[in-house]
Amino acid sequence: MASLNNRDLMKELKSLEAQVLHFKDMIGTEGRTAADDIRERGSIAMRQASDRARNAASYARDEASSVASIAREHPTATSTALLTIGLIGGVIGYLLGQGHTPERDSRWRWN
Template sequence: MADSTDIEAQVRELREQFDALKKSLTEQSANAAKRVRGGVAAARNSAYQIADDAIEYAKGEAASVGDAVRQHPTATSTALVTAVVLGCVIGYLAGTMSTNSR
């Protein structure tokens, strides 16, 4: 009977150790989750700031382009017509080259 009592004591001690280990793992997991959440929040805030800066930069550049177009309408229309003509020429050449290769 002494062996049975000894085994029960060992089982009880193992359960206590298991519970302590379980509690420790739970605490470590919670701390790790908090650190990850903090890192994700910081990364998200940084990304928002970068996006806001990019938007402000794009708005400023758009305003600059708009001002340049208003100040130089002839140069703008000439640049657009030139771009269209170049596009047509490139398209024509690409079309004729693709039909010749068939």
């Protein structure tokens, strides 16, 4: 009777071992498939990002060329616009600087 139980137990262990190996193979296959899918998606995303960056750089280059040609054609208007922008920036900076006054410390008060 003990040998019968022992034989059944050994059969059960071998069956479980076969199932574990089968699951291990399935998980490995699924992992490789998922990794390939992720790698493919990453490659597509990088390609698209590269194309968009190239297009943005080309657009910026074209716009800079356009602005430079306008500045060459109208130097007086360009210098006036830059001077005006500088003055507006200076006034804003001055107003921001005046709006923030440091608190006085009573130790430094002159009587």
